[in-house]
Amino acid sequence: MNSKKKIIAGIIVCLFIGVMAVFVFLSPNAYLLKADVSGEKKTAYSLYKSTSVSSKINSLEFIDQLPEGVTKYDESKARYGSPAYSVLLKGNTYRFYRLSRDTNVLVTKTENKTSKYAVMDRDTYQKFASISSYIEYDYLDYWN
Numbered sequence: 335m336n337s338k339k340k341i342i343a344g345i346i347v348c349l350f351i352g353v354m355a356v357f358v359f360l361s362p363n364a365y366l367l368k369a370d371v372s373g374e375k376k377t378a379y380s381l382y383k384s385t386s387v388s389s390k391i392n393s394l395e396f397i398d399q400l401p402e403g404v405t406k407y408d409e410s411k412a413r414y415g416s417p418a419y420s421v422l423l424k425g426n427t428y429r430f431y432r433l434s435r436d437t438n439v440l441v442t443k444t445e446n447k448t449s450k451y452a453v454m455d456r457d458t459y460q461k462f463a464s465i466s467s468y469i470e471y472d473y474l475d476y477w478n
Contacts, residue, residue, distance in 0.1 A: 363425075364388065366467055369418045377467055387466045388423050390458075396443050396450035404433065404440060404451075404477065419469055430459065430468065431477035440477050 364384035366377040379387060400406060421428040427444040439459040443450045454462070460471055
């Protein structure tokens with residue numbers, strides 16, 4: 335009986351450690367970065383949240399040029415006085431902007447100073463924002 339209790343206790347400890355590793359411990363390669371007048375703040379994602387956020391972003395098709403009808407603007411300018419938000423995943427920076435011509439959201443992906451673009455609809459964005467702790471659709475900056 336004693337060995338059975340040790341085996342069960344060992345299994346419970348392993349399960350506990352596994353759950354902690356997936357849902358609690360933070361991933362160093364995935365986080366939300368918020369920059370405002372008081373500086374930058376990082377909100378790290380757990381492995382589970384990192385995987386969820388990554389799968390949502392990986393479902394997008396990024397292209398090298400802006401979608402038709404969208405004009406370029408200087409991304410370095412602060413717009414409307416709101417803080418800058420970025421999702422960083424494995425060396426890539428993702429930013430989200432409302433398009434003033436419709437309800438879609440423009441997603442920019444920056445890797446090694448090269449930008450790529452994708453568009454997601456409002457509903458998809460709202461699901462993404464809820465899992466990633468990103469800002470709500472109504473508070474997104476406008477691209478153009």
